[in-house]
Amino acid sequence: MTLRILPYYRQHFAQITTTGQLKAMLRDGPYAWPGGYPLFFVTSDGGALSFQTVQDELSRCFELFRLVFRFFDDLEALNDRAVEALKDDG
Numbered sequence: 001m002t003l004r005i006l007p008y009y010r011q012h013f014a015q016i017t018t019t020g021q022l023k024a025m026l027r028d029g030p031y032a033w034p035g036g037y038p039l040f041f042v043t044s045d046g047g048a049l050s051f052q053t054v055q056d057e058l059s060r061c062f063e064l065f066r067l068v069f070r071f072f073d074d075l076e077a078l079n080d081r082a083v084e085a086l087k088d089d090g
Contacts, residue, residue, distance in 0.1 A: 041054055
């Protein structure tokens with residue numbers, strides 16, 4: 001049996017694009033290394049969230065990721081259909 005280790009099990013990210021990255025950030029903790037500076041999450045509208053807030057609302061964060069990814073997948077499919085329609089007209 002092979003043990004699969006995630007490439008970023010405990011790591012901080014400047015921008016989070018996956019739920020795996022969010023979980024890795026939470027595992028790595030609320031302080032930067034080196035330096036020990038406190039970290040926090042910044043929302044798309046400029047709000048700041050502490051690590052504790054994100055942990056308390058983790059299920060809501062995952063739901064938001066799911067909705068955003070579904071929206072962009074639908075948007076990409078819509079764009080592909082529009083491009084095909086324009087090719088057919090041209």
